[in-house]
Each structure stands twice: as C-alpha cells, then as structure tokens.
Amino acid sequence: MPSYKEQFNLSIFDYSPVGYCVLELVLDDKGQPVDWIYRYCNQAFADIKDHSLEEILDHSFQSLFPEIDNKWLHVCYEAAYENRSSETDVRKEKNYHVVIAPVGKTGFCSGMIYESEKAENKNTEINDPMPDENYIIKKLFPEYVSLYRIELNSGKYEILRLVSNTNAKKLADKTSGIFNSFDEYSKVYADTFISEKDKAEFLDWHLCRNMKKRLRHTEKITYHYQSISEDGHNSYYEAYAAKGKADDETFTIFLGYRNVGSILYKEKVIQQKLAEALEKTRLNNEIIDAIAKTYHYISRIDIQEDWFEEISNRDAKNLKYIKAGILSVNNEKLCRQFVAEEYQDAFFKFTDMSTLAERMKNEETIAMEYQMKDGNWHKLRFIEKKRDENGQLTHVLCAIRSISDVKKKEQNLIYQVAEARKDAALKSRFLSNMSHDIRTPVNGIMGMLDLANCYPEDMEVQQKCRDQIMKSSKYLVSIVSDILEMNKLESGDFSEKELTFDLAELLNKTNTDKKIQAEEKDVDYVVEWEKFDLRHICLKGNPVYLKKILDAVSDNAVKFTEPGGSVHVWCKEKSADDENVVYEFECSDNGIGMSQEFIPHACEMFSQENITSRSKYEGTGLGLAISEKMAESLGGTIEIKSRKGIGTTVRVTLPFKIGNPEKLAKAESHEEISLEGKRALVAEDNELNMEIVKFMLENKGVHVECAADGMEAVKKFEESAPGYYDAVFMDIMMPNMNGWDAARMIRSMKRSDAGTIPIIAMSANALAEDMINSRISGMNQHLTKPLEEKKLMAAFKECQRKI
Numbered sequence: 001m002p003s004y005k006e007q008f009n010l011s012i013f014d015y016s017p018v019g020y021c022v023l024e025l026v027l028d029d030k031g032q033p034v035d036w037i038y039r040y041c042n043q044a045f046a047d048i049k050d051h052s053l054e055e056i057l058d059h060s061f062q063s064l065f066p067e068i069d070n071k072w073l074h075v076c077y078e079a080a081y082e083n084r085s086s087e088t089d090v091r092k093e094k095n096y097h098v099v100i101a102p103v104g105k106t107g108f109c110s111g112m113i114y115e116s117e118k119a120e121n122k123n124t125e126i127n128d129p130m131p132d133e134n135y136i137i138k139k140l141f142p143e144y145v146s147l148y149r150i151e152l153n154s155g156k157y158e159i160l161r162l163v164s165n166t167n168a169k170k171l172a173d174k175t176s177g178i179f180n181s182f183d184e185y186s187k188v189y190a191d192t193f194i195s196e197k198d199k200a201e202f203l204d205w206h207l208c209r210n211m212k213k214r215l216r217h218t219e220k221i222t223y224h225y226q227s228i229s230e231d232g233h234n235s236y237y238e239a240y241a242a243k244g245k246a247d248d249e250t251f252t253i254f255l256g257y258r259n260v261g262s263i264l265y266k267e268k269v270i271q272q273k274l275a276e277a278l279e280k281t282r283l284n285n286e287i288i289d290a291i292a293k294t295y296h297y298i299s300r301i302d303i304q305e306d307w308f309e310e311i312s313n314r315d316a317k318n319l320k321y322i323k324a325g326i327l328s329v330n331n332e333k334l335c336r337q338f339v340a341e342e343y344q345d346a347f348f349k350f351t352d353m354s355t356l357a358e359r360m361k362n363e364e365t366i367a368m369e370y371q372m373k374d375g376n377w378h379k380l381r382f383i384e385k386k387r388d389e390n391g392q393l394t395h396v397l398c399a400i401r402s403i404s405d406v407k408k409k410e411q412n413l414i415y416q417v418a419e420a421r422k423d424a425a426l427k428s429r430f431l432s433n434m435s436h437d438i439r440t441p442v443n444g445i446m447g448m449l450d451l452a453n454c455y456p457e458d459m460e461v462q463q464k465c466r467d468q469i470m471k472s473s474k475y476l477v478s479i480v481s482d483i484l485e486m487n488k489l490e491s492g493d494f495s496e497k498e499l500t501f502d503l504a505e506l507l508n509k510t511n512t513d514k515k516i517q518a519e520e521k522d523v524d525y526v527v528e529w530e531k532f533d534l535r536h537i538c539l540k541g542n543p544v545y546l547k548k549i550l551d552a553v554s555d556n557a558v559k560f561t562e563p564g565g566s567v568h569v570w571c572k573e574k575s576a577d578d579e580n581v582v583y584e585f586e587c588s589d590n591g592i593g594m595s596q597e598f599i600p601h602a603c604e605m606f607s608q609e610n611i612t613s614r615s616k617y618e619g620t621g622l623g624l625a626i627s628e629k630m631a632e633s634l635g636g637t638i639e640i641k642s643r644k645g646i647g648t649t650v651r652v653t654l655p656f657k658i659g660n661p662e663k664l665a666k667a668e669s670h671e672e673i674s675l676e677g678k679r680a681l682v683a684e685d686n687e688l689n690m691e692i693v694k695f696m697l698e699n700k701g702v703h704v705e706c707a708a709d710g711m712e713a714v715k716k717f718e719e720s721a722p723g724y725y726d727a728v729f730m731d732i733m734m735p736n737m738n739g740w741d742a743a744r745m746i747r748s749m750k751r752s753d754a755g756t757i758p759i760i761a762m763s764a765n766a767l768a769e770d771m772i773n774s775r776i777s778g779m780n781q782h783l784t785k786p787l788e789e790k791k792l793m794a795a796f797k798e799c800q801r802k803i
Helices: 043-049 070-081 133-143 169-173 182-193 194-205 208-214 262-293 328-340 341-350 354-358 404-454 459-490 504-521 543-559 623-633 688-696 711-717 739-747 767-774 787-799
Strands: 020-029 033-041 086-092 095-101 108-115 145-152 157-162 220-228 234-247 253-259 299-301 305-312 325-326 365-371 375-387 395-400 499-502 524-526 538-541 567-576 580-589 637-643 649-658 679-683 705-707 727-733 759-763 779-784
Touching: 020 070, 020 739, 033 043, 033 070, 043 108, 070 086, 070 095, 070 108, 108 759, 157 169, 169 182, 194 208, 194 220, 194 395, 208 220, 208 234, 208 253, 305 328, 325 328, 325 727, 328 341, 341 365, 354 395, 365 404, 375 404, 404 459, 499 504, 499 767, 504 524, 504 543, 504 567, 538 543, 543 567, 543 580, 543 623, 543 649, 623 637, 623 649, 637 727, 679 688, 688 705, 688 727, 688 787, 711 739, 727 739, 727 787, 739 759, 739 767, 759 767, 759 787, 767 779, 779 787
Parallel strands: 524 567, 679 705, 679 727, 727 759, 759 779
Antiparallel strands: 020 033, 020 108, 086 095, 095 108, 145 157, 145 253, 220 234, 234 253, 299 305, 299 395, 305 325, 365 375, 375 395, 499 538, 538 649, 567 580, 580 649, 637 649
C-alpha cells in the first residue's frame, strides 16, 4: 500500500521553508474529535515543534504534548469532514500564521504554519487566536471593505463600515435603510449579486443560525465567493466572521468582507505551478511504473557491499526470493534451485559482482537470457544506477522479466523458416517431377507423330502410333487432374456437400474398371464377396471422394503387383446406429511391398520408395496423398500395412449417414440400348469441341442440335415440345450462362420432361468439387474432357436406362 506521502503527493513539501503537515483525526464513539495523528510533516514543521521527524510521524498530538485545545480540534474537524478552511495567528516565541485546510480525503486535513510579521505586540505570546472586540475591529477595519456587527440570536445587525463603489454600498443606497434581519439582507444581496449556481451555498453560509453553529466551537470562520456587479464584472470576496461576546443571552460576531481577487490570482498561479509540478511528478511516476510493469522482479544492488534489496516482485508465487541479503550467497542458492542446469555456469559468470563493474565500464546496461527448471525463459538485465567520482560503477538495478512468449514466437519463426525451406524443397522436387512426368508422355506423342509421318501408307504402324498417342495423352490428362486436385486439397478447399448414393453400384463400377485394368497386366483381381457385409446400401455422403479414394488404392495395388500376382478387395460394415454407419474398405496385394521405414511417408506427395520406380511404374506419386486428404476431410482414416517383397494391405475407414432409398434413381434394365434416332441438344461454346461431340453422337445415329451457350440451350429446350429431346449435353464454362445455371433453369421449368430429361456435363473441370456441383445443379452425369466416345455413349445409355 502506498505511504501517505505518496497518496497525497507530498514530496514537493519535503524541503519547503514553510512548515507543513497532514493530520488524521481521531474520533470518539460519538463521532466527536478527541485527538489527531501526524501522518506527514516536513523538517520545517518539526523544527517549529522542537521535535525530530521520527518523533512526530505516526504519533498522536496528545502523546507529544500534554494538552489539546478543543478549538483546534473543531477547526481540524471542519477541514477534515466539512471541507472548510480556517486560518489564524498564534505566538510561540515568534509570531506564526496557521492555515488549516482539507486535503481531499475524508478524515484528513493539512496544516501550514509560517512566521508572520503582522503581530501587534511581539513580546506578547498569543495562545488565543481571537483577541477582544476592539482588537477585532482594529484589525478588520483597514482591510475589509464592509464590516458588520451581528447578534446571531435575533438577527439584528449594524453596519460598521461600508466602502463606496462596492456592491454592498450600492445595495444600501438602493434600499435606503437597514433590513429587519441579517438573513433578509443576505437574501436580497444574493438575489442581486450572486449567480444561481452559487446562491444556495452563499445563503447557507450566511444564515445566522448556521454561523452560530459553526462559531460555537471555534473563534472564526471564512468563506470565499464570487460576486457579480450590475455591469457584469466578477469580483472575488472573502467573508471573515470572528466571534465577539457570546453568553447565554447574546451571541455577537463581527463579519467583514474584503476583495481577494489579487490574492486568489497569486494563489491560482501558485496552485497552477504546484499542479504542474504534481502532474510532472505523476507523469514521471507513471512512466516508472509502466516500465517496472514489464519486469517481474526488480532489486537494487550495492556492488561494493555485496548487498541487494528487493524493490518489487510481481511474480512472488514463482520467484520466491528473499527481500534482502548478501548477494553472492543468495545468488548461488537461487541459481542451484531455479536455473536449468545447462545455463547455471553462464548465469554464475554473468552475475559475478567482482567483474560486473569492468564489464559495464562502457555500458549502461547488459543482459542475458536463460531457462528455468520449470521450462520458462527469463531475461536478466543489469542497469546502471550510480557511479563514483571516478566513473566506477557502484550500484546497479537487477531487473528480471519472463520472455517465454517471445521464445515461443522465436521457436515458431524457426519452425516456419524450416517449413518454408521444406516447402521450397518440395516445390523444387515438384517441378523436377513434373518436368519428368510431363515431358515423358509429350516426348512419346511427338515421337509417335514422327514415326507415323515416316510410314504414311502402313496402316499397322499408323494404328500403333495412334494407340500410343492416345495412351500418352490419357496419362498427361491424369497428371494435370492430380496436380489440380492436390492443389485444391492442400489449400484446405474441401467439398462438404452430401449426396445420396448406392454403395453397391459404386463398388460394382469401381471393381469392374479395375478388373479390366488388372486383366491387361495379367493380374488376378479378386472381389471377395463372401467377406462383404453391406447391410446399409443407401448412403449419404461424398460418393465422388469415395470413388477417387478406392480408385487410387486399387490402382496402386494393380500397378505395383507383378504379372501373375493377385489383388483382393472387400468391404464390411464396422459399426452403425439409427443415423450413421462406418464402413471399412480393404485392398490386399502380393506385390513389391514397402519397407517399414517408407510406410510413414507413403501418403506424402510424389513419394515412391525407389527413384527407378518413376520410370518402371507410371504415376505422379500423388494418388495416396490425395486419398489421405480426402479421407481426412470425410472424417476417416487410411491405414497401411506392408512388407518388402511380400505385399501391401490398405484399409480405408469412412463414416457415412444412412440415406433414404426413395431418393435413389432406379435402374430398370441392363439390356443394350440403341441410340439410333435419338435427338440430343449439345451446348458448347468451343467450335472444335462441338465438332468432336457432334461427330461422336452422329456416328451412333443420334440427331444433334447445337447451342453456343447455356442461355441458347435453355431457350431451345423451352421452345421445344415435351419429349422432343432425349438428352442434353452441357459444357460448364460458357459465356452468358454457364452449364450449371442452365441445368437449374431447365429443371425448374413447368413441363413434363423438365425433371426427367438426362443432362450430361462435359467439362475440362475434373476436380471432385466440380463433379459434385454438377450433381447438385441437377445433372445426371459428369464427363471430363478430353472426351472418349466409349464413355460418352455409356453415359448416354445409362441415362436412357433410368428414364
């Protein structure tokens, strides 16, 4: 808790030649003042009282002096509890003027005493602050512009002095007489010359009964107010009431008024300077406090005496240091107890007082960082405090603050730098891999074209070249698709949209495609139906992500299994409740397998255990990386078990919601459907792509009508009769209106075929997100460019089956 000196900002009075003190009043159980305690005094006050500072501070008046005058008790009480100031002259060997004033805190008041040269008789000791009536009149007459004798019991009064050109004189001339009572006179004066905001206080002080009450326990009272003349000028006055004859029948006082404008001006100047000095001190203290708050512990050190003393400890719970003592002894104990062992030697060396003065010879401050045994980091700083006449450092401040947060940020930055370097290396690796993976099929395409040009008449060579060009083109497209998909997943852009789908249908399609791929490589692809446990077929989730994950896992199994080997796949339900189900999808092969060291890196981008694998096994090394990202986005996991030369088993665990079977499209027949005579509306803004699609459809006997964008396609469909078109093939990225919006408009039309006509997306957008958006917009299928005639016709027929 701050001292009284600090509470009242009393440092400025320490060296003042004027005696100054702050008193705390002591009250009895009835609330009456009986004593006071000196909470502050300066040396000048102590000298006047003939005591030392130590004898006076925090001691009561009656413990120092034999008797206490009740009149002084009540004067102090009015200042401490009623915010009233009083002043008087007293004599104690010399003449002194005493001012008692409030200090802004209830129960406390200040006393100021200084030598006065105004005493009439320097040889007479003045113990009573109020002499007789003649002396009062003699004292007040020359200084006060108006003077009244008032009998407070009756309110009768007489004018002893009234200087011209004052408001009181003007009022007397105007009213031409004496009022019935002084209260009546005060009321008229207040109505004429006192502002509305000050009037109530003015009248309260001047009421006869109130003056009597205040003067009952003291010899004089004062009051300051502002008077406004008829011409609008303000004047400041002091009312001074001194007790005269007072007995059971009469209570006479003398009330004088004097203009104190010049005094107040000087006082305001002094108060302003004092306020400025206090504000400067306060500001300096705030700055010091603010700086101190950045440190958990501060102590002062005497280097020569090997002594320290604590100034502040804001973390006493953790920094359990003693308040003061021999530095070298306590320093060693503190170090052994709190500082981490690896920093103890450095700490001892840094805090060695025998070398500190030399180390700070040309430095104002030095610091070191160290770690504590609890894991926190601290910074200890020595700050120059004092040097001797030779410039030798003798005293320093020791300041300690926690830098754990700074260290964490520093470590985070180091981690970020490492990650940035890792990303840079990954990008470099990416460019290197992509350069190889893209150039390889491009080189094949260019080579086959050169070969075909050399044998223009050899149809066998021409067909072989076309087959190789097609194979390389498909591989090139898969590279681009994987790169785009991985980039989207790496950015955290996952699709959270859910669709209802048939799990059995999805697995059948996936396994059928992989069987064909495996047969081409002479790998036995086995679907172990006996292990299948599909109690919930209709699911709600992300079928696109699921198919991509299963395709990537089974594709790797076929790719890394030598001819004559086998791949086994199965699926089972792991758990289920009324709303959710968890499935496990497993794929096991007897291929080349992976080492135990490589398994943790199997799902990293471009990861292949052997560098030569990139040439022997086609692929970007992104399949499992993409699958893991997709599985995580669905709330699932991918587990890999493998042994080098034995094979690999991959288990994919994914949660789904149980779907509504009524929302699934029903396939009625699997018979071969003829497309001969069917009519298709094709929306495509690229002329070359339009030509390709038109050729593919017309080659199967389909009548084709063209639209240059989505808006034209919507218009043509709207103007056609219901059932006129058998299907709509829609590009996605088109001017005026894109394919998704066009599909939504067609589905929203009020006609019989608006909800049933097949709408098939044809887009270079091959990401999972694009496929899902196509389904959501109302499209039945999503085909990615470059288009393959076989897949185009299969999609057309599949949609025709479901109509």
